[in-house]
Amino acid sequence: MRVIPAKQMKISRKIFIIGSFFFVMLLLMTPGRPSIVPAIAYQKPYFKNIFDFNLSGNSPLGENMTSLMVWGYWQTLLAALLGRLFAVLLSLAGLAIAWTGRSAGHFWITRISEALMTIPSLLLALSLGYLIGEGFQVMILVIAVSEWAYNQKWMLGRLSEYKRYTYVEASLSMGAGRTHIFRKHFWPLAVRDLSFLFFIYFPGSLLTVTALEFLGVSSGSGVAGLGSIIALNKDLIFLYPHVIIPPVVLVVITVYIAVVIKNEVLRPLQEYTGSSGMAA
């Protein structure tokens, strides 16, 4: 039986505790949906009172900054998580088509993913974001499509490895159908590989979502994401630093936690469980 190395266990436990504390604090702090507050509230000094959920004062438009920031944070995080999830699900569907569709299915899935890979994912996401229009679902779709190609390429590589497993070759020679082999043999392997891919590329998705928000791709929900808050207030750094510093810090902390988990826990774990991935 394989045991996770003690160093990785220690780091992952530490990250889990810090991360959990960070998210619980944010959840506890989540106040009501951001709205324009009366002009009198605009005069409030920031850090005035911990209990009125107005820790970081108001934005130049008079919105409660804590509320704006925390709602924006959840929106950005949710878009990245769901986008990543859909990218992974699309890759699973692509894998099924590439296997059950025989050479034609494999050919088209390879060609489409290669076509999308010729454009950097951020530029592709930006183009799609503007071309499809605004909306939270659009943001998720854009992330899913722009990141799908890299996942699919990786999964197609894994498919050629799956095919070489002796029990798969034995099933094929005994006359098992392609759908049966996919359901019984490839599915568990692919789910394990894709769950690993989900986490390893998550920091990238989060960065893409914030970059898209910064570049003006709107989720259209009426709540500004963290990237939008930074873009809207970027010229006010010396006038209203409290409006721009907290969203910057939140983005960096979240991606930092994700990058450390990826590099210190997932990568060594991947190497430990086998050079070709989790399925080994």
Added chain:
Amino acid sequence: MLTYLFRKILSFAILFIFLIFLILLLQKSREGSAAIILGGQRSNAAEIQQLENLAGENLSGFAHFKSILIAMLHLDFGKSISGQPVPGAVFEAAQKTIALALFAGIFSLLYGVVPGVYGHYKTRFRKKLQNLNYFILATPIFIIGLLAMWIFSLFLKWFSPGGVDSAFWFVLPGLALGLKSGAQLYLFTDEFMAHELKKQYITTAIAYGYGRWKIISVYALKSMALPLLSFWLLELGSYLAGAAIVEMIFSIPGIGSLLLKALMRYDINLLIGVLVFVSVMIFIITLLHEFIDKIYAGYTGKTNEN
């Protein structure tokens, strides 16, 4: 070699047609039009119709697709809605982006390799450098750009906050663009060095009494050269994406700004021109990367998995 190249170009041509089809499909399904942007709020229906004819928006999806492909076969990329030929606009913008990418590339190479190698010479700095680079990787490129602008332009007033008028316009955006890939290169160098220093020939060199600096800088660094070059080339492709953000922050009229302009103004010819330019660049970079990979495989008998 020629057959390989021919097959690659043919494959790219298929991808290219698919790309144009996808862009056109999405553009046709999008609300709004270039004619409305050009005509403005005061234009009447007849003027809008005339502008739509000019922009090719009155054509059906398939007819437009066919006309674009036929024009491209004659190397005619059309005009943007402002009347400027697309190749001219793209090349003008590309000069700025390429200058920016080259500066960023050189900076990232220096930033990534020198501390990456030094970290193995003076090992007490290694963990600190690693953490610093994780932190840089976790910072979105627009935050790096904004911080650079706030500190060096607005606070210290060393550089111009934007535009391409000053002599060193590319320094600040280039630093912002190159820092993240420099951090990637650092982690790559660090990991590769750690792996390489455990090998048998290094142990032999130590047994012969060579100094640590000589072992690192001559033997380990030499074996790292090709994989590093290949990784750096792949990173160059990411500059085209990062440029969109950096160019927006520093108001540089490069490829990224041109793409945003084309998207906002529904300029289909310009959009296709920019995306085709980007994909050709990525295609060339990928070809170079594969070529280096083949040389590396020839030397070591294995592919460059890093």
